[in-house]
Amino acid sequence: MTVVPMVMKRIVLIAVSLILVFTFTSQVCADTYYNGFLYTYQSNSYMMVPARGVFQSMGADVKWYGDTQTVEITKDSLKIALKIDSTNAIVNRKAKDMPVPAIIKDGSTFLPLRFLAELLGDNEVKWDGNTQTAAIPFNNGYIYVKAVDYSLDATSFTQKVDGVVVTGVRIPYNSPYKPAVVLANNQIGTTQSLYDMAKYYNADVAINGTFFSAYDGNPVPWNTIIKDGKVVHVVNVGSVFGFTADGRVKMDKLKISIAGGTNGSYSWPNNWYAYGFNHTPSANSVYIFTSELIME
Template sequence: MKKIVTLFVLVCIVFLVPTDWAAAGPKNFGYVDQQSNRTFVPIRFLSGYAGADVKWTSAEQRIDIMNEQKKVTLYVGKRAAYINDSPVVLEDVPFIDNGITYVPLRFVSEALGVQLQWNADIASVMVTYADRSTPLPVIKRGFGHHSSKPIVSERKTYRVAGRSFSVQQVTLSLMHSKIHLDVALAGNTIGKVENLNSIAKRNNAIVAINGTFFDAYTEADFKTPYGYIVSKGQMKRKSSGDRRTIFTYDKNNLAELIPGPGFNDRFALGTMEGGLQAGPRLLKDGKVALNVKEEGFKDPKILTGGGARSALGITRDHKLILLTTGGATIPQLAEIMKQAGAHQAMNLDGGASSGLYYNGKYLTTPGRQISNALIVKYQ
């Protein structure tokens, strides 16, 4: 449920001091300081998306933030600040931590006319200036580009209704600076098929999981994939009228599940970096949320049958869970994803397509070649 954040007293902006890491194009994300309960947002993000120019003067530890309305001046470690050269006193002093300089958002947002909207469903803040709105993921302070374990691979067992399910699970920290998502096509072409491990190796991916449904049983050379496919911001396949759930992400790896009917409007915003349509949706806001027929599914394998399954889930702290298991019905898979810690979750193609690759080998070996995959690069 979205809430308008009035002046967002508990939010602050973060400015990234130029470093080798920053020059490499780091993700923009905010974070919550767990001690002060304040949220921080990158000033570089506002510089790029909210019409602000930022100047850092290292000798004075001075930050100048300007747009066509006002100029804001702040100093690291000092409460003294200025708006258009008029002195003001800050409630929270700017500081530097891990090469990042932080400044209070309430002060800056009031001065620059930046509007904020909190989206609890995907733990993000919508930053709006003039007619441009861009979502910014928010994480806990101390987590992000310097996280020590950006990828965790585990074999786990979950019990659902008295039955045990063995799963292969890979969990990725999406805000880690070296984690990059992509959607890869077999043979780099719509309609081709290829081994999952071949897709991964050809794209220098450390993790890969099978993606959308496709026409696996045709004898024709062209194996039609079903659903929308977006890669590197480009539409690879359209699927107008498809009601199934779509996994999307932007350049900051802000991941989200959206309904099929809402795809065109979302894609038109120009912020979508990648997307895969599969479904059905398994979880919404941490609760099982199955509406299989409403999404347009008619196949008994989805409606009632059990079998090999692949799924993805998004946690509240911007982790991506990729999971495979065997013999599960869709309702059972939903419960598994809930126990795995997902807040939002979606089914992927399953059966013989189900496969999970990590660090040079299969964790789950597919029984056939596949049409496309969600891959993860570690760079």
């Protein structure tokens, strides 16, 4: 899961160490997750899946030809050609009908899950009606596509919390937004405006994600940060909240231990541990630093 510190600081717009952004882009983990949607066609409902995302996750080459509005998918000996707004597909030079036309939504091509299931075998693709999620097996894992409601949008609100007026963003659970942890200038120890960070990553929503020294001292964050499944900062102070790949929210205490050994032994006198990771060191403590850190 991706973890960011609890947001309990006043918003700082001119010096930002880390933000949490929400876009329509899914995160890729051990299992891959994408957004799809339910589409009504001729009085029937069909699950639509993103062609590029799903097939590229399978290692296929996906090409788009704008002049003919055609998608071409190639994987080993399999070759598929799809035309937007058409139910006709060509699979290995043979015509094959789809139950629903391929369509474009938010700049991406979607095709019916049933068509994909027929290509892979009807017993291979699983559908969970309770969560409205399709599970497509691949390489001992799954490619998950969840039906979301593209009509649901994020909304902002203002309210008082303990006498302080705060502005928040409300994102419906079944909306297509996905969170991502973003570092200022893609480095720890630098600052960048919230506006510039959101613009650079084409985010629809952005919030500050951690405490840091905004105006004096070294702007290294004060909390633990995991970005794209990789630990980039460890302090082990306070609570953290994070998002699983399928969009569930978790909040808890998180303690990350950093330990090692030498000469194949993890016992005294060969064992060692580090207190922090990419954090400004204090006296008589061991720290580990990686390329994610910039210290002035």
